[in-house]
Amino acid sequence: MSRTNTDLPPLKVIIAGGGPVGLTFALNLTMLVGNKAKITIYEGRWYVNQSGKISWKGADQGNFRRSQVVTLQDHVISQMPDYIQKGLFKEINERVWPTSRNIPIEEVEDRLLDLIQPFADSGWVDLIPENLHEQSVYLVKGQFDIVVGADGANSLVSRYCNIQMVSQGMEYACGVAYNIPENVAATDEPLHQALNCILTVSQTRYLVNSSTSRRGYLNIRLIKDEYDELTEHLRDIKATTTNIDLDNNIHFPHSPVCTIIRQGLQFFKIPSKYVNLIVPIQINVRHAMDFSRELSYQIEAGKKTFKTSLMFLIGDAAMNVHFWPGSMKEAMALARNIFEVITNETERSVQERSLSINDFVEFEGFMGKLRAREQQGRSLRVTLNPIDSAIDEAYSTAHLSKCFKTYNTGLKTKLQATRNRLQQRDEWPHKNHPIIDAELDSAVSRVIHTIVAQLNLALPWPTREMGRGSEVLVEKTYPLDHSKYLPVPTPTLPKSTEQKHVTTTLVNLAEERNVILWLKSSNDVLNNTLIESIEKPNTPLRVVRRYEIYYVDSIENVKSWLEQHKSVITKSGVLFKVITPWYITEDKTAVDVIRTVRSSIAHTPIVIYTNRREETNGALQFPNVMSTDDMYDVYEFIGIDSGTQWADGFATKSIAQPPQSPRSERQSTCVLWIDTEDNDIETADKLRQMGIELKFCARFDSAEDYIKQNADNIRRMFSFKIICRGCYHSENNKNAVDVLKLLDSCKLESIPVLTYTLDKEKLKSHLKQYSRDADLLTRIQYADERREVIAFATHKIE
Ligand SMILES: Cc1cc2nc3c(=O)[nH]c(=O)nc-3n(C[C@H](O)[C@H](O)[C@H](O)COP(=O)(O)OP(=O)(O)OC[C@H]3O[C@@H](n4cnc5c(N)ncnc54)[C@H](O)[C@@H]3O)c2cc1C
Known part of the structure; x- marks a missing residue:
């Protein structure tokens, strides 16, 4: 009897990245193909919470949740299954711009993760709270039919598949996150969203995107010099204080770039006391040369039989620009293309699955069109049109009273023109809140003369230009009848999935x-x-x-x-x-x-x-x-982030303070020294001067308590090392071997251990007699000179 399509094993789809695009893709695909595909999503920012559920890591787990607010276009969202449309805007459903809705990205991530839960519980989708990496078995052995890189701007998948990235240049900005509580004094009340929109569209220096006006993100476009000045200054201040105080002249002086930030806040009437984060942003504006690729895996070593798997890039992994509204379309396009391929298999009653890139040429074409439309025709129109000349001119002429008058009138006129244009639009969502001239004049009067000049000289957002030509619509390439979406399954596997999550978390935490x-x-x-x-x-x-x-x-x-x-x-x-x-x-x-x-x-x-x-x-x-x-590829390969759009930023001393990220503290090396400090004060001083954080435990047993109690924190640290004595005579001759055993029992086997002793050779032969475990013994490093201790603490294992 010949095999039929129903005998085919489920299509194995691995997704790197459970961000907005990875989750959107997974949800769309699973709702189209159900259990005909087995989807596995890897996401390094997830963890298993106390009730055994996959959740987003928060500050306690070393992750800073994203504070940006994004605008999601109606024509994109309308292509999603009803289940996603309703679920996504369940908590916040705010129309700020005419044909889109504003929503904090954190909310998007929370809602999408909630929405995928029933599919995970039913065994259609596996959620793995780990990063996919170059040595993951799946990748190395090709145990998949399709791998999807939805892993953001520094995509591992694109690197793994050797996809060349084309850079269009660097873009510099600064994000200022704020959160204005309810019931503040009338003078601190935020502007109405209608006014925020008008002030934003009229110029390209500042952009506010907020949710209900209270919680939002002020984006400031910077030139390179301003970005460098800001980063350097914030880093200097951060070295001396935990939280930057925007009202403190030393923390936040009247320097050019701090003034630009302060003035942006003034323009949009955001009280500085409610700012909780400042993020210098540097983006390598780039896109992949190809969005799909065939990968060939040898099935048996030595034999010339190969299996073909496919790779796709979507979202920021495929193209990266600061404001990128197209990425969800890519997720839906790919899901629909896969659905078509699977449906064809069904119709043709194929005997064996043989995927080919030829089945996805439409996807490649769709991505090419999208890139031309969204990246070149929309985002780059603004981002590659630098504001440098407006800034230069403003600095040289704004102080002249004649010029100032011109700029002042010019800016007011510009704001009024934008107001009139936006308010005339039929779909303007703020019809019941008309903006009067006095509100516009008041915004102009809140900023100093150089900023008035800059805002007048900076071009307005080229909305008309950006809107020219037709949108690239998913449904044009992939028409879809919404009735094709499967109903949400009733969970059948709650017990086993729970168990699975708990075991994977151990890997995740290491x-x-x-x-x-x-x-x-x-x-x-x-x-x-x-x-x-x-x-x-x-x-x-x-x-x-x-x-x-x-x-x-x-x-x-x-x-x-x-x-x-x-x-x-x-x-x-x-x-x-x-x-x-x-x-x-x-x-x-x-x-x-x-x-x-x-x-x-x-x-x-x-x-x-x-x-x-x-x-x-x-x-x-x-x-x-x-x-x-490209040096940025090498940075990313090593583990250094080059695109900082999701950087943790610098926390400020704000009233609505978010929790501090432990991640920033992880950058320094911490050495646990199991000895009394008096034994070598000079070395300890020297290490501290070199920025090494030292923790002394005089005895082996106190070190044991410390390691056991702090194992989780130690795992999260950027670099943690241990220096111990040759032998702790008063504690049953405990030594470095016991330190290593202790580390292994706490799943901290990667922590380097150095013994600082008077006679290295004697100690080596003593430890050889003490333990027959050759593996353990090779992990011990030895030092009998201060320079070796310093090299160990500041550098690497020799
Ligand atoms: C200030 C700002 C404003 C924006 N405004 C808008 C807007 O108004 N409208 C809009 O549509 N877009 C906007 N964007 C862009 C939008 O946020 C991004 O395009 C979107 O987040 C891209 O989603 P993504 O899932 O492709 O990538 P990401 O959001 O970067 O997600 C990638 C995920 O992959 C994970 N990951 C990385 N490496 C691995 C790995 N090896 N294994 C497993 N997981 C991995 C990461 O942890 C992350 O969760 C804005 C962006 C910024 C910074």
Whole structure:
């Protein structure tokens, strides 16, 4: 009897990223194909809460929830199943702009996660509270039919599949999050949304997007110099205080950029005491060269039989711009394309699943059109039209009284023109709140003369230009009858899913540690310049994952380094990666490096950083090898965030204060020293001067209590290390072996341990007798000199 489509196993879909786009895609797909697809979503910002449910991590789990408010267009939302439309705007359903609704992104994420829950409980969708990474078994072995990169601007999936990103340049901005409580004094009451819209559309320096006027985000476009000045200043202040006080002249002086922020708040009448976060934003405006790709996996080692899987990029992973309203369309387009392919299989009664990129050419075309329409025709029209000239002119002429009068009148006229245009529109949602001239004049009078000049000179939002041409609609490429959406299933698997979540959380809590081996060639300027930028003290890099970099200078040394460190770098929780230039010596290239590394540790992810990309094609036949000349790709590979649109920012001393993110505290190294401080005061002082945080426990048992009680916090720290004595004679001769056993029992096996002793060799032979566990013994490092202790604490494991 021949097989029919019903015998086909469910389509295996892996999604990296459970942000707005990943969840929208998963929901649309599961509601179209039901149990014909098994969907697994990986999301590193989730955790399992006390009642066993997947939830968004909050401050306690080291995550700062996103405070931005986004505008979602009606024509996009109307394409979603009714279930999502209603569920998404369940709590907040506010029309601020004529054909869209404003909603905090945190709310979008909460609602979508709630909405997917019944599908997870029914076993159609698996929610995994972890990041997908280069060494995840799924990726390495190709255990999927489709992998979808919905993992945001620094997409792992695009890197893994070696998709080239095209950068359109950097964009600089500053986000100011605020939260004005109910029942404040009349003078602190926020402006009406109608007025916010008019003030926003009239110029391109400031933009307010808020939910009910009270909770929102003031976006300020900056030029590069302003961005640099702001970042440097905030970092300096943050080094001396926890929360920045906007009303304190030292924290927030009358410098050009602080003035711009203060004035933005004035213009929109946002009391500074209700500001809770300032986020300098730097965005690499870029898009992928391809949005889909075929991946070939060898089914059996040594045999020439291959399996084809497909990769797709959607959302910010596919294209990244500051205000990007199109990304949900991509999620729906891809879900519908997959639905069509599965339906075709049904109609053709296929014997075996064989996915081909040819089934998705429409998706590639749809993405291309969307990029042209939304990125080039809409967002880039504003973002690549810098405000620099308006700013320059304003600084040089605003103080002249004649000019000021002109700017003042000009700005008022501009505001009135915008008001008249918006209020005339039939669908203007604030008809019952007409804005009078006095309200516009009052906004102008709230700001100083240079800002009046800048706002008058800055172009208004080119809404007409941006609206020209027809929208790229999902339904044009993928018409869909809404009755095709399946009903929400009744949960059948609550017990087993709960169990599963609990087990995966253990993996999730063990923080990833990236160990990078960098083959450094003395005459490779490109690599060396990048290394310098990373190693520079006080470098303004935002580290998002713990990393350690080790440098070697030849392929032979790569080999011996791997032999020496194999037991450490193959441990769970350690992500081992390699960076190499293309040319190593006259007769050796990165291909030789790949062979050497992979013969020792298969599947190691490798980046070739070179400006001779055209020569590297031979190396790219190896999976999980990427070649790039973009330093941001390398940053992301290491664990450094380059696009900071979701950066934690700088908390302020606000009345409506959000909780502090422990993440910012994780950037420094903390050393637990199991000894009394008096034993080596000089070394301790030296380490503190170098910014190392020291915690002393005089005895082994007090250190044991400390580690057990703080295991969760230690896992979240950027870098945590232990220094111990050779032996704790008064405590049953406890020593470094016992420290390691203790760490293992607390799932902290990646923490480095150094013994500081008078005689290294004697201690080594003593510990060899004490324990036969060779693995444990190789993890112990030894020092008998201060410089070695300092190198351990400040640098890396030798
Ligand atoms: C200030 C501001 C205003 C904006 N305004 C608007 C607006 O008005 N309208 C609008 O539509 N859009 C707006 N946007 C853009 C919009 O917020 C983004 O386009 C949207 O968040 C993109 O969603 P995403 O799911 O693709 O990416 P993200 O939201 O970045 O989500 C990616 C997810 O993937 C996870 N992840 C990353 N790596 C991995 C991995 N390896 N494994 C597993 N998970 C991973 C991340 O934790 C994250 O949750 C705005 C953005 C900003 C910053």
